Amino acid sequence: MAGQRSLADSLRWMAEGGKTFSAALAGLPDDRLDRPTALTGWTGRHLVAHVAANADALVNLAHWARTGEERPMYTSFEQRDADIQAGAVRSPAELRSWAAASAEQLDRRLSELDERQWSRPVRTAQGRTVPATEIAWLRAREVMVHAVDLGAGVGFGDLPADFLTALIDDITAKRSGAGDGPALTLTATDARDTWTVAGASERAGDPAEVTGTLAELAAYLSGRAPGPGDRPAPPLPRWL
Template identity: 75%
Template structure:
């Protein structure tokens, strides 16, 4: 696991994030799901279908961990995209029900794993081999970040502080080597992070919430570089 998180942390954040995501979703009437959100031309329907399909995909990894039978998250990237597009046109009530049931099924499957199964290697959609105890962290990121993406009043500052610390560390590591070199300093936490990349490191400062938003490629208020805005980053997740 990462230096800033344990399996217990990730399971707790998955539970908290699921509550946050569906609380935000419940605040949105069906017609709001038809609106575009700031994610590659997706509507709220696409986002909800993605979160539901992600839970189904992680159930596959939980099955792999429990049985040893190789079960990829998705049949292919093309199938993943097709499932999201198909899900986005389902009736809103059906789409909401799918998302809830998929989340409940994932929670049930994860609760069945023992220590040996948590240690079993599975593979992410990007092809990385990871121990199964990474599954709840993968889910926590999805429900926490996409709760913000719903646009229902949840911001990165509303997410748990320890989750934001772990998220910044995770994204900083994954962004290293791709893009500008950065040194990130939190103004509300005694912590810095480094992103390796091209050129001399550019100092970037902001709150934990601002840095998490910035690194994930979302609008980030109060995040600054030397003498002006921080370098723009593409969306992550």
């Protein structure tokens, strides 16, 4: 594990990721939104709807942090999925407008939070109780990774190295906590960082050693590649 990320880091990555996603989307012709993405079963329309709806959901958490009034991200996973499906049939112009407006709204709501409100506990869509500072990280992760998923020429290698390190920290911690996959020892060839992932209890044995660049490790751990540099590595269960 490379280290802890700060709120300032997360806000910086959120801003940079938002610009990266917006630029990738702006460069994507409307007809390309009808094509499949790297996410199984999702077209570009689904992906843009998801990113737009995510910003709306995080506005709910920002409201919770500011007022103390509980406001979950989504009423249910079923409603979340239904909203994405409904959003995916909007016109390209409507989708682009929604993505931009929801991102701007989230930026405004987060800018209103003071130090005390940033530390207020809120609950993620996965049911984790976290300080509101995590809202910025959740959004940074969303826009950075999905900028790659759009298939508009952005790769993991185009994302900031310190963000990739934080992303690998985040994913390895989640995979270790879930304990439902292989045990791994991961080494970055372009940084002095190593990570371990605890494997499932029934899979006793030495961890598999996986090496690659930060970008390659992030792509593998997030399920976007079968292994670093597309070299074979132990298959992983779903990340999120």
